[in-house]
Amino acid sequence: MAMTQPRTAYVATFLGTFGLLLVGCVFHLVQCQQQQPNIVFILADDYGFHDIGYHGSEIKTPNMDRLAARGVKLENYYVQPICTPTRSQLMSGRYQIHTGLQHLIIRPEMPSCLPLDDITLAQKMKEAGYATHMIGKWHLGFYKKACWPTRRGFDTYFGYLTGSEEYFTHLREKALDFREQEEPARNYSGLYSTQLFTQKAQGILEQHSNQSSDKPLFLYLPFQAVHEPLEVPPHYTQPYAHIKDKNRRQYAGMVACLDEAVGNITRTMDQLGLWKNTVLIFSTDNGGQVYSGGNNWPLRGWKGSLWEGGVHGVGFVSSPLLPAKVQGTITKELIHVSDWYPTLVAGLAGGSLNGSKLDGFNVWDTISNGYPSPRHELLHNIDPLTIVKPANATKVMGSKVFNETIRAAIRSGDWKLITGDPGNGSWIPPPGSGIQAHIPADPPGKMVWLFNITADPNEHQDLSSQRPDIVERLMQRLQCYYEGSLPVFYPGSDPRADPKYHNNTWSNWE
CATH class of the missing domain: 3.30.1120.10 (Arylsulfatase, C-terminal domain)
Incomplete structure (x- = not known):
């Protein structure tokens, strides 16, 4: 008769094995938590507070609604009232009074850009080990190449350097404003920019997925949409034929195309296996422009104003990495666009903020754990x-x-x-x-x-x-x-900026 193992020995063996498994699981969890996530930052242009589905809009945004519903909606979130200031604060983590960009936007003929001694968000993400890519609108100056995205921390760049570009021709004032890396991109005429930017983003995602490198991904997607001119392929406006106001109808179609783009990008990430380790942030750059179809109801004012309609932004964070307790929640903690710099670098990437002079705060614990915001002003x-x-x-x-x-x-x-x-x-x-x-x-x-x-x-x-x-x-x-502010830097036009001197393209002149 075979001897049976004593119960005490059996229990000890089981507990020993279980203990090893438990230790292994804990170690695996720690490893997962320490893994740097991919970060996708989508910035919409002139997107109104009322113009997302979950704010009660008649414009349908099912993809963004779905992502926001699974993430954290930022309902006390602020940006700047116009384009360049928001982008400067995102890239520098600093108030515009500390960069000299307090007044209006950087116009294409101005010898101005985000100060070159400011370390950018992209540079810090690259320093933290990320592959850094940008697709879309820069609008932080280009009068010399040192100001360009490819010289400010981005490994790759596809998009335009100024503002108010045409969606199909990619011209501004009859001159080409489209770049692939640093070269004029002349072969994309007729392709609608929202769809084109989406295809380029999908290509980067596929390339990143196929690479053997362990580098995480930082993808910055400042879409042209939904800024004027009001242009969109006609079939996007068909569901909004009942809207009598032509500008509003065109704008609704542009929002629909943008929402489709967000859905296509996140779907591609899921198919490639990237989404499970990705944090997506969606933000507008300022309030909607009511003269160009946007709407900020019930907020007061609109783009360009210091009323809430100009500065209270649409924003949300979506990720399977968010704890279950905050998925599907709203935070009314105070958050500002300058906070993304330290939040992404220190809160998510585990990078160093050394050398950065910041007005922003790391709000990742606020978003991911529901803690009070460190920002009170x-x-x-x-x-x-x-x-x-x-x-x-x-x-x-x-x-x-x-x-x-x-x-x-x-x-x-x-x-x-x-x-x-x-x-x-x-x-x-x-x-x-x-x-x-x-x-x-x-x-x-x-x-x-x-x-x-x-x-x-x-x-x-x-x-x-x-x-x-x-x-x-x-x-x-x-x-x-x-x-404590810097003097405003708002130089006059430089005639050397004229595209006629640069093969009819907007380009650097110094």
């Missing part, structure tokens, strides 16, 4: 070149209090202070909604507004006269920022 902007000069202007309080004639805005906790001329502050409903637009009737010479944004997110109740204590405190904060 943000500067929307101070633009000393935009000054109100009303007939009844008077000198404001004391030398240490901010000059209220300067266009500026700051958010601190629940409070938002605006000074000077913030831009048009009307509430514009979606065309065809049957809701009447509301135009505020501010008294002549008014230059200070105060809102409790948490209680009044649509800026209906100005509390500046009721809370002079808050006004005074935030004026002092603005003055503090102003004293």
Whole structure:
């Protein structure tokens, strides 16, 4: 009769084996957690707050809705009111008062770019071991090649350097503005940019998947869509034939094409096995332009303004790497576009922030674990070149209090202070909604507004006269920022920029 193993020995053997398995599993989990994720950052252009499906839009965005529903929606997320400032803050992690880009955009004939002594997000991601790729709109200056994406940290670049390019011809003011790496890309006329950028992104994903390199991927996709000119293949507008406003109808088709692009890119990642280790971030660069079909209802104002409609951005993060407890949630913690730099580099890539002078915060724990945001204040902007000069202007309080004639805005906790001329502050409903637009009737010479944004997110109740204590405190904060700001760098046009000197292309001239 065979001897049976004693129960105690059996249990010990089982526990020993289980223990080894447990240790192995824990070690595997640690390895997975330490693996650098792929990061895809999609930036839409002039995309309105009301124009995504989950904000109640009549424009259908099933792919973005699905991704957002499985991720974290950022509902207290801020960008800048126009293009270049948002992109500069994303790439530098710095307020525009610290880069000299406080005033308007970089125009193509300007000898200006994101300061070359600022280390870019792409450079830091590359330093952290990432393969770095950019497809789309740069708009951070190109007057000399040192300013170009390929010289600022991106391994590859396909797109355009200026703004307002035509979608099919890829011309701006009848001159070519399309680059593949650093060479003019002349063979893509007739191809719609949203679809073309998607195909290029899919190609990069396939190439990355086939490579034996262990490098993670950083793909920056600043789409041209949905900025004017309003152009889209006709079949995208067919579902919106009921929209009578032509601009809104064209814009809706452009959004539909953009949503399809996001779906195609994420589907390709899933098919290639990349999605399981990817974090996708979606953001707009500023509020929608109501004259070009965009809408920010129920927010006040639109693109170019310091009202919420200009700066309160659409944003979400989607990833299978997010803990289950935050998937499908909304965060109302304060997050700003400058926060992506430290969040991606330190929070996700495990890279070093040494040498970076940052105004942004690492908010990955806020997004992934629901922790309070480390950000309690943000500067929307101070633009000393935009000054109100009303007939009844008077000198404001004391030398240490901010000059209220300067266009500026700051958010601190629940409070938002605006000074000077913030831009048009009307509430514009979606065309065809049957809701009447509301135009505020501010008294002549008014230059200070105060809102409790948490209680009044649509800026209906100005509390500046009721809370002079808050006004005074935030004026002092603005003055503090102003004293630490760089002079605005906004040079005039350089005739050497004319494309006629560069084979009818927009190119560097220094």
